[in-house]
Amino acid sequence: MSRRLALYAGGLALFLLGAFPLIWMLSTALKPSGEIFATPPTLVPKVVTLENFQRLFSETNFLTYFMNSVVVSLATVGLTLSVSALGAYGLTRFSFAGRERVAGLILMTYMFAPIMIIIPFYILVKQLGIVNTRLALVLSYTTFCLPFCLWLLRSFFQSIPLELEEAALVDGATLRRAVWHVVLPLALPGIIAAGIFTFILAWNDFLFALVLITSDELKTLPVGVNDMFNATIVDWGLIMAAGVMITVPTIAFFAAVQRYLIQGWGAGGVKG
């Protein structure tokens, strides 16, 4: 009995640790400005208002930042997913000398810290004349999203027995048909999971966007919101509303693919 009690007490503590700060963020975002600074603070707002969200959309460039984040993250997903699906298929379905070494090299490229990459990356992008463009940002996200996807998809493809594909081929299917009708449906959950994690990685990035983007109309959410924070008087209601808006897509996507996470994680996948 006491053991069960301890388990639930621990579970509750862990729940509060993980979720309470987020609940507090939501609560602050829904309060009118007077109540935000009230003593004692209220957990459930006495007056629930969407005023902060409304101001976020009407008085700031939040919507622009949001759209930029969506465009850049989706472009990153499109690029890395298509390239890495081909690559991972090549890595698992064809044997050639040096294959394992290539796989190791890919993992190694993933271990370089972003701060090591951004300095030369900025100089090179500057010389190419594409600094302050979405293209530069998407390419910079490829530096960490591509190795991540390759590694994750490689482990997914490895778990699909080669025999299934061979059986289809023996039955007279072309390799293209075998891949399309046998491998792809089986790999689809993995591909979707990789796509969503890539989206989250790109969506959350701060450093590359901070360095590569200078004009306000191209800024993505993290940098845009940080600018709001640096205003002389910090508008907590507004900032917490922005926090809620940035978090919603992440949490929603994450909830959708949570069960694949452990698999990807086990495969050596996540950096940060």
Add this chain to the structure above:
Amino acid sequence: MKRHALAGWLLLAPSLLLLGGLVLFPIGYNFWLSLFDKHAFMPVQRFVGLQNYVYFARDPEFWSSVRYGLIYAGVTLVLQLLLGVAAALLLNEGFRGRNLLRGVVLFPYMLPTIVAVTLWKWLLNDSYGLVNYVLVAWHAVATPVPWLGKDYIMASLVMASVWQFFPFVVVTYLARLQTIPPELYEAAKVDGAGAWRRFRHVTLPQTRNVLFVIVLLRSIFMFTKFDTVWLMAGEGGVSRYVRTLPVYAYARSFTYLQAGMGAALAVLMFLLLLVGTAVYFYVLRDDEAVA
């Protein structure tokens, strides 16, 4: 059926081209860059050999950034390890709501850093923060603690970072815990081992490998962490009390616009990591579990 090696390489070609051009080439260029006196965006550059490195060897700010980096990485590593392993052990037990909790625990890790940090700055706000309110109301402190002032900024940064990154330890450790054969625990129980001894003699030896990897990865990630540290302390004011090596490298490159110097700092960080990793492997070389 024949699968040609050439086809494998062709499928890999786009990946390798992108990784070569976007990661390996820039990293190589970074080493080259560190030998120049180079402005971050003016086209002037002057070859100076190892002069940047000589400068940093005598630069007190460099040494203090190494020290802050070691403190930050070391303390956050220990705390996230303790918290993460404890949480994983809990989540490995059977109880109602466990699956939901496994998801909730990951939230902090999935949040954008900007959200995690602003959230903690709000919770730790001197005058209106919830933390100070609770501490004062419960008479734990007489006056509000200046969490974001110079004396407490490192503690606050550590707190926010541990919160943000302990889920990584939870998931990784939990994944391994789930593969331990239950028979081992049953046998230990039959032998009369209590909970602590079962952890000590079954769980710990079984999870040595994964702990080895977790410690390695988390140390590297924390030592090279930029965004959490930079966002927490900003660029002026208290930032010098938490200026770790990656933040210093950023400041040299993009605030002082000395890209050559910044590149040299990035190389130094890389070398420190290389040495650290080599020592780590060397110290644990006799550990048969690791091999």
